Amino acid sequence: MNTNDAKEYLARREIPQLFESLLNGLMCSKPEDPVEYLESCLQKVKELGGCDKVKWDTFVSQEKKTLPPLNGGQSRRSFLRNVMPENSNFPYRRYDRLPPIHQFSIESDTDLSETAELIEEYEVFDPTRPRPKIILVIGGPGSGKGTQSLKIAERYGFQYISVGELLRKKIHSTSSNRKWSLIAKIITTGELAPQETTITEIKQKLMQIPDEEGIVIDGFPRDVAQALSFEDQICTPDLVVFLACANQRLKERLLKRAEQQGRPDDNLKATQRRLMNFKQNAAPLVKYFQEKGLIMTFDADRDEDEVFYDISEAVDSKLFPNKEAAAGSSDLDPSMMLDTGETIDTGSDYEDQGDDQLNVFGEDTMGGGPGSGKGTQCEKLVEKYGFTHLSTSELLRNELASESERSKLIRDIMERGNLVPSVSNSCFGGGGGADIWECC
Structure with missing residues (x-):
């Protein structure tokens, strides 16, 4: 067992809490036979159901449990210092504070925790x-x-x-x-x-x-x-x-x-x-x-x-x-x-409709927000009904690539972030028959 395994074992079994409780009991009770006293305490731990049931004052007798108030918001370590004799030769002086249990994880290790970075509350922007x-x-x-x-x-x-x-x-x-x-x-x-x-x-x-x-x-x-x-x-x-x-x-x-x-x-x-x-x-x-x-x-x-x-x-x-x-x-x-092969019920019954229920004559337009799938749906209509697909965005790109006078005007409008004026079939040479226009 290496050092990390030992530390993990101590923390998992609540051993530091057990030792602290036993030490508090010894200091408050001062038994003539400390070994016998510790044996009785350990027996009580078994009766309680294990180390996780033990608190810091489990073995402090009731008549000595009430302590004078602590000043200045002192922590439990202050309590240990208060009850410890000032004599430096006292044999248990080394238990003034228990060593921390270090674990190699971001959440519990002081060296790795976010608090170690001292993240301050500050305004990112002026x-x-x-x-x-x-x-x-x-x-x-x-x-x-x-x-x-x-x-x-x-x-x-x-x-x-x-x-x-x-x-x-x-x-x-x-x-x-x-x-x-x-x-x-x-x-x-x-x-x-x-x-x-x-x-x-x-x-x-x-x-x-x-x-x-x-x-x-x-x-x-x-x-x-x-x-x-x-x-x-x-x-x-x-x-x-x-x-x-x-x-x-x-x-x-x-x-x-x-x-x-x-x-x-x-x-x-x-x-x-x-x-x-x-x-x-x-x-x-x-x-x-x-x-x-x-x-x-x-x-x-x-x-x-x-x-x-x-x-x-x-x-x-x-x-x-x-x-x-x-x-x-x-x-x-x-x-x-979804993964390929998975299906989702859209609740739509469009596929059950016959071709005669789609009433399209002359020219129709397909509109929608950016990324709404206009191009994809136009391609599906073209494939199913044999229409001609005219994408205004594609037409504009082709026009820009031609370096004509009109392309320079269009590029200037687009670079300013404005919408290009409406175009018609005559601008770019529309097809005959039934056309599907995809609005850019």
Whole structure:
């Protein structure tokens, strides 16, 4: 048995509490035969049901139990000093205070606990100055949080913070630190890093960039508790971007990333655990932000440029007062949380309707909020009914690529964050017959 095992045994069996109680009884009773007295005390422990039933005053006789009041809010250690003789030769002087039981865990070890960092209550942002706009980007592992966060930061001139990268750099720079060595093991197994440690790192980073107009934080929060902690210690975010992606696609992307980047937390076991954590925590987290009107959900199971186009539209409308207000957060699609092969009952009977019940003539438009799946639904209509699919966003991108005079005008409008004026078939050469227009 090594030292740690011995310490764990003592703590688990309540041995320090037992010794303290026996010592208090000896000092108060002062028996002629201390061995016999201790034997009787141990017998009483058995009758009580074990060491966990013993209190510090279990063996203090009733007539001596009432003690004079303690001054200055002294602790139990003060009581021990009060009843101990001042004579330095007293044989039990060494029991003035019991040694602490150290355990190698962040929660109980003084060296590893959050209180050891002396986390202070302080303002992250200067209250006399405008606070930077805060965008949180969340989603499953492999959903493209880092990619989209960087694109947002680049487009709007915001500062980008990757919480995962913050922790990995800290682990690398403090490899000899016991606490961060343990956190490294936790992350490598796919578990979440300690909440307060993560919040502290974010706060310290934010205080280093006080003059930024906006900040994009990638990969935080991971659950509702972290969201509450962020709001309590930092601020309420201005916008939360949720990247919804099918579970099977997340697995494929993680395997590909593991081959290309070799991140320690992309090993197979950690990946499975991270996906499980995401599946358990995502729905409550998204619901929490939906109730606060802060979140917008985007289908990340698409080309990254298409995803970013929708995100940029949402950011334009949500964060800048001279733009139209955002249409509101879109609901989380529960199917995004399911493994391939799982089904969910939507309660819809559309599939039972015949073709004659879909009355479409000439041109129809498909609209919806950013990330609502307009493109996907248009493609399904085209496949089923043979219509022509005209995507206004795709047409605009093609026009911008042509470098024509009109493209320069459109680019100037978009860079100012304004909506492009309505277009018609004649602008881009519409198709004949029945057309489905996907509104961007």
